[in-house]
Amino acid sequence: MSEEGKPVSFDGLACPLPLAEHPTVQMAHGGGGRMSQKLVGGMFLEAFDNPVLRTLHDGALVELGGARLAFSTDSFVIRPLFFPGGDIGSLAVHGTVNDVAMCGARPLVISAAFILEEGFPMEDLWRITRSMKGAAADAGVTVVTGDTKVVDRGKGDGVYINTSGLGLLQDGVEISPLRARPGDVVLLSGAIAVHGIAIMSVREGLEFETRLESDSAALNSMVASLLETAGEDVHVLRDPTRGGVASALNEIAAGAGVGIRLDEASIPISEEVRGGCEILGLDPLYVANEGKCLAIVERSAADATLAAMREHPRGGEAAIIGEVVAEPAGTVVLHSRIGGERIVDMLSGEQLPRIC
Numbered sequence: 001m002s003e004e005g006k007p008v009s010f011d012g013l014a015c016p017l018p019l020a021e022h023p024t025v026q027m028a029h030g031g032g033g034r035m036s037q038k039l040v041g042g043m044f045l046e047a048f049d050n051p052v053l054r055t056l057h058d059g060a061l062v063e064l065g066g067a068r069l070a071f072s073t074d075s076f077v078i079r080p081l082f083f084p085g086g087d088i089g090s091l092a093v094h095g096t097v098n099d100v101a102m103c104g105a106r107p108l109v110i111s112a113a114f115i116l117e118e119g120f121p122m123e124d125l126w127r128i129t130r131s132m133k134g135a136a137a138d139a140g141v142t143v144v145t146g147d148t149k150v151v152d153r154g155k156g157d158g159v160y161i162n163t164s165g166l167g168l169l170q171d172g173v174e175i176s177p178l179r180a181r182p183g184d185v186v187l188l189s190g191a192i193a194v195h196g197i198a199i200m201s202v203r204e205g206l207e208f209e210t211r212l213e214s215d216s217a218a219l220n221s222m223v224a225s226l227l228e229t230a231g232e233d234v235h236v237l238r239d240p241t242r243g244g245v246a247s248a249l250n251e252i253a254a255g256a257g258v259g260i261r262l263d264e265a266s267i268p269i270s271e272e273v274r275g276g277c278e279i280l281g282l283d284p285l286y287v288a289n290e291g292k293c294l295a296i297v298e299r300s301a302a303d304a305t306l307a308a309m310r311e312h313p314r315g316g317e318a319a320i321i322g323e324v325v326a327e328p329a330g331t332v333v334l335h336s337r338i339g340g341e342r343i344v345d346m347l348s349g350e351q352l353p354r355i356c
Helices: 033-046 088-102 123-140 194-204 220-233 245-258 271-280 298-313
Strands: 060-064 067-076 106-117 142-151 159-168 184-186 234-238 258-262 292-299 321-325 334-335 341-343
Touching: 033 159, 067 088, 088 106, 088 123, 088 159, 088 220, 106 123, 106 220, 123 142, 123 159, 184 298, 194 258, 220 234, 220 292, 220 298, 234 245, 245 258, 245 292, 292 298, 298 334
Parallel strands: 106 142, 258 334
Antiparallel strands: 060 067, 067 159, 106 159, 184 292, 184 321, 234 292, 258 321, 334 341
16 A cells, blocks of 8 residues: 555555455455455455356366366365375365366366475375376376476475366356356255364364265266256356355356355265364365265256265265245245244354365
8 A cells, every 4th residue: 555545556556455464465355255355355366367267167168179178276275284085185086076177077188287385294295196097096086297397394384285187078067156047956065064174173182973074075976967968958067165055156256146045954975074163163065075066957857956965975964954045135044943044154264274
């Protein structure tokens, strides 16, 4: 800001973000909530605005040489690096494979870039790369390029990983967060908040009667089954990672200009996760998932899509959890178990740091 309180200009361009409110980057800017939205919309979208980026999809849909492609990139900074059910390596593969799949594409190849901190144990790096190799093989993708950088001791938190993915879309597949429309049905492939609470249980020393593991998994085979079953009736796909189911559905509602009504009693959640959320004071709707899929489909295709989800090894607990309505536009409303209703808004800040 200038001394007069006006936005500072660079090359004739004024930053549209309210810099006086947040003159420095905050952890909440990466939490998937309202502050993340402001950063993306006010800084990055303003700087790089184009029709492809403007859709704010899980990946970019582009046409090259007559082929329809989906391209996505993601960075992973999770702590701890190893957790029940996975590690940063398998998570990086799953995250990018799923982002490409949520565009309706078949993931083909990925890249892997490592930022390593001086002093990081080679044994741990070997374990991570073996995990990535296995996850890529299971998902049917190949790591075809990458990069490695090393930073000074104390400057890198062990290891950060960036992965990018490329996938091919079949003719007739049109998946976009802008395609949600009144009358559509909202489906969820399984129990929510498993990944986030598995991570927090390690950090906070929580113990459960049964071992709670992350739900991190590649979902491309499930998506392929859904598209084979329902085809053009599948309008929107989304993996509710940072910010959970609530944030993902808020983004869809705002982008498509529709409302979404949820039935709390229909949303699958395990007792262990419910108890963990109560102990930690968290709303499971906002807790991250890494192996669950939201699908918004034509009402006439809802039952068939649900059946296809449940037939998949990762979709046994799939459920219809709500519907798309015309009003109130841009709003998610939850019908509670006790009969009341509440607005499920975007979090203003951050709920769970470093869970992806």
